Amino acid sequence: MNKTLSFLAIPMISSIFSVAQAQSKLKIDGILVNEKSEPISGATIKLSNTGVTTSTDSEGHFTFYKLAPNTYTIEIKAFGYSKHTMTAVLNGEDSRLGQIKLSNQSESIDEVAVYGKYYQNYKFDSISGSLRLKTPILELPQNIQVVSSDLMADQQVFDIVDGITRNISGATRQGHWDNQYANIRMRGSKIPAFRNGMNIEASWGPTAEDVSMIERIEFVKGPAGFMLASGEPGGFYNVVTKKPTGHTKGSVTLNTGSFDLYRGAVDLDGRITKSNKLIYRLNVAGQKKKFFTKYNNSDRLVIAPVLTYNIDSLTAITAEYTFQGSSYLSNGNYTFSPKGFADPGIANDFFYGDPGMEPGKLRDHSAYLYFDRKLSQKWKFHAQAAYFNFDMKATSTWLNYMTAEGNMPRYYSTADEHGENKFGQLSLNGEERTGNIRHRILAGVDYGNKKFWGDFSSLSDSIPSVPLNVYNPVYGIPESVFPKVDRTLSIKERAKSQAYITSSSYTSFYVHDEMAFLEDRLKLSLGLRFTSSSVVSKTGADPVKDKVWSPRVGLNYLVTPSTSVYALFDQSFVPVPGADWEGNAFRPIRGNSMEAGVKKEWAGGKWISTLSAYQIKRKNATATDFDHPLPNGNGYFMMQLGETTTKGIEFDITGEIVKGLNVNANYALTDSKISKDTKAENIGNITPNTAKHTANAWVTYRLQQGPLKGVGFIGSVQGMFDRAIGITKESNFKNYIRTDGGISYQRNRYNISLMVNNLLDNRKLMTAGSTTAKNAKIENSVMYYTYIVEARRNFRLGITYKF
Numbered sequence: 001m002n003k004t005l006s007f008l009a010i011p012m013i014s015s016i017f018s019v020a021q022a023q024s025k026l027k028i029d030g031i032l033v034n035e036k037s038e039p040i041s042g043a044t045i046k047l048s049n050t051g052v053t054t055s056t057d058s059e060g061h062f063t064f065y066k067l068a069p070n071t072y073t074i075e076i077k078a079f080g081y082s083k084h085t086m087t088a089v090l091n092g093e094d095s096r097l098g099q100i101k102l103s104n105q106s107e108s109i110d111e112v113a114v115y116g117k118y119y120q121n122y123k124f125d126s127i128s129g130s131l132r133l134k135t136p137i138l139e140l141p142q143n144i145q146v147v148s149s150d151l152m153a154d155q156q157v158f159d160i161v162d163g164i165t166r167n168i169s170g171a172t173r174q175g176h177w178d179n180q181y182a183n184i185r186m187r188g189s190k191i192p193a194f195r196n197g198m199n200i201e202a203s204w205g206p207t208a209e210d211v212s213m214i215e216r217i218e219f220v221k222g223p224a225g226f227m228l229a230s231g232e233p234g235g236f237y238n239v240v241t242k243k244p245t246g247h248t249k250g251s252v253t254l255n256t257g258s259f260d261l262y263r264g265a266v267d268l269d270g271r272i273t274k275s276n277k278l279i280y281r282l283n284v285a286g287q288k289k290k291f292f293t294k295y296n297n298s299d300r301l302v303i304a305p306v307l308t309y310n311i312d313s314l315t316a317i318t319a320e321y322t323f324q325g326s327s328y329l330s331n332g333n334y335t336f337s338p339k340g341f342a343d344p345g346i347a348n349d350f351f352y353g354d355p356g357m358e359p360g361k362l363r364d365h366s367a368y369l370y371f372d373r374k375l376s377q378k379w380k381f382h383a384q385a386a387y388f389n390f391d392m393k394a395t396s397t398w399l400n401y402m403t404a405e406g407n408m409p410r411y412y413s414t415a416d417e418h419g420e421n422k423f424g425q426l427s428l429n430g431e432e433r434t435g436n437i438r439h440r441i442l443a444g445v446d447y448g449n450k451k452f453w454g455d456f457s458s459l460s461d462s463i464p465s466v467p468l469n470v471y472n473p474v475y476g477i478p479e480s481v482f483p484k485v486d487r488t489l490s491i492k493e494r495a496k497s498q499a500y501i502t503s504s505s506y507t508s509f510y511v512h513d514e515m516a517f518l519e520d521r522l523k524l525s526l527g528l529r530f531t532s533s534s535v536v537s538k539t540g541a542d543p544v545k546d547k548v549w550s551p552r553v554g555l556n557y558l559v560t561p562s563t564s565v566y567a568l569f570d571q572s573f574v575p576v577p578g579a580d581w582e583g584n585a586f587r588p589i590r591g592n593s594m595e596a597g598v599k600k601e602w603a604g605g606k607w608i609s610t611l612s613a614y615q616i617k618r619k620n621a622t623a624t625d626f627d628h629p630l631p632n633g634n635g636y637f638m639m640q641l642g643e644t645t646t647k648g649i650e651f652d653i654t655g656e657i658v659k660g661l662n663v664n665a666n667y668a669l670t671d672s673k674i675s676k677d678t679k680a681e682n683i684g685n686i687t688p689n690t691a692k693h694t695a696n697a698w699v700t701y702r703l704q705q706g707p708l709k710g711v712g713f714i715g716s717v718q719g720m721f722d723r724a725i726g727i728t729k730e731s732n733f734k735n736y737i738r739t740d741g742g743i744s745y746q747r748n749r750y751n752i753s754l755m756v757n758n759l760l761d762n763r764k765l766m767t768a769g770s771t772t773a774k775n776a777k778i779e780n781s782v783m784y785y786t787y788i789v790e791a792r793r794n795f796r797l798g799i800t801y802k803f
Helices: 002-021 111-116 149-156 491-497
Strands: 024-031 045-049 050-057 061-067 070-078 086-092 095-102 143-149 183-187 191-196 214-221 233-242 249-257 261-271 278-290 297-310 314-329 334-337 360-374 379-393 396-401 410-414 416-432 435-457 458-459 501-517 520-535 544-560 563-574 590-601 608-619 622-629 636-640 643-658 660-674 690-702 711-725 736-747 750-758 766-772 783-788 794-802
Touching: 024 070, 024 086, 045 061, 050 061, 061 070, 143 149, 143 643, 149 214, 149 690, 249 660, 416 491, 435 491, 608 660, 622 766, 690 736, 711 750
Parallel strands: 024 095, 191 233
Antiparallel strands: 024 061, 045 050, 045 070, 070 086, 143 214, 214 233, 249 261, 249 794, 261 278, 278 297, 297 314, 314 360, 334 783, 360 379, 379 416, 396 410, 410 458, 416 435, 435 501, 501 520, 520 544, 544 563, 563 590, 590 608, 608 643, 622 636, 643 660, 660 690, 690 711, 711 736, 736 750, 750 794, 766 783
């Protein structure tokens, strides 16, 4: 390990002295402004013949340092502005370009294109600042896919669980508590949720983010501990929330649709002071909808204000607060059958609860504070802190057993949860040179503390009523029949008598150096992270403590300015909160990942394709323990497997293929199996809840001229094949094929869109499933099937006005 540290330290130490030792070279600088001579911040500036990329600061400045005499082609991209290309000649003197004025996109294309943004709907050239790396996506030695807010708007999705995974190769959603949180799997494991670069994954959470607050979602394939603290070897998804831009603009969106859907959202972006010292962003959304299942509903309110104070051109402070509140009758939409999955005798609107139950209420508060300081033209310092407070007061019901006739006696229990998370991050990011080698150096510290309390105690072993029959359900149990939850004591006190208290904390130190050779065409990335973690699974239990070094090596070669090949080796470490059915704390997950791939931009960068292959060995993977149901019956305990090995191939296409035609298509082969286990019979089993093949395509085309100019057509297909649940060596779950379609019309500042989901009305679309053995103590009980089926054909109509 000392050798490894020395190896990583060499480029960093040498870079400290490089300023004094390096030969004096030339530079190019300039200032980007709009037609009102206002600075344009966050624009991407690239020297296309070298691949070197930078971005403009809050005052619109950019600089390229230490350049050799040559003629350089400069490409400028800024959101909402026309792409600009120019040349700069260095003949022994610096090139000072002065102000470069960009034209608004509306000056170069018609109004329909402006407000529909057909030219930049789906593709991003760079990752967000929350991932900390400045390298363009094309040149990163890792497969990273981005889902834009424009794509989500086109798909009329309302939260993170609402069809987001269709946009990413190999990503699937394991349906569970749709009113509460997402359960997304990728590369053989459940991946954690990040928000703005912080790992906010919780025992039952985090709350699924509403799209009104989301700017983009970044799916990072494979581990990324060098970026964002501990991460699963399969990857993670990072929700990037909307921030102020300093430009005055806004939008109002209204939606309606099947199952009594009514939704409204407002997005306001602007400045409080004319000097851009104080700028703001405010997103508010309200929603009332019923599920496709009887009686169940989901009412939601989201308020997300953000305020940025630009102290000067080098320093900024941003404060962000988000409130998400919702009420619902039941957290999930489960169906049960004594005969099999997708039982045709059970109606699509089957509801396993009752309208007389106490509705659940969820309140989620989160706050972020960011500090950014530009130390020089090449070095930046970033700090952020976050606090999350989650509270849920609810009840739940579950079946005691199932009979052959479809009767399911149920019991009733508390379902209260509370979580408190605290996070802190410091990072230093800069660029130096040692001779002809360019270094992009990232170093930092991460801290996290997560606490969870749960009360799932039983209220009634048997609801005193006629058992619900899945083939002929009768509802309407009087509210007085259901016991009331005694919440005299706080949930923290009530949780002490159960095994539902977890506390995990970690501190990490990391360093990462991306070294560029051969005029920045070859990039070698070296990273190392040290993590100290502590996990306590229940009151009085000894904490599980670990101290782990995680190295990373990546290689990227720019074959042409639009084509790159890459290879990656990474190790990951994830503290796992929670315990098995005996109350034993889970051991941390450890992973080794190898990946290689090729990325290619086409048609001048309008669309990109990515092909990758990988292998992951993941130790201490968690899986559902079907032999031990939770005390309230609403699910099962988790257990840890010995080791899983996952191999796969992934292919993604994103962007504008031809003018007006946008495509997001992907395919993944995921071969994931248990490779080591304490039980020999489990070796070779398929990792539970995986699909060997997934394929998705989303296509939109908008007419650019003629009498139907502005009319758009939408088509989508999603597929999951060779799926496996539970303990099996062969696929044992039905294939999934869903089709959607729609039509839209854009004119000036308006957009009207109609989406029809599940176009072919397939009522056998399942997102999750399991089987439960008969209750040996009940003579007439039988084995039963539990599954979550998707909604029958339904529509959503949306109207957006931008100003």
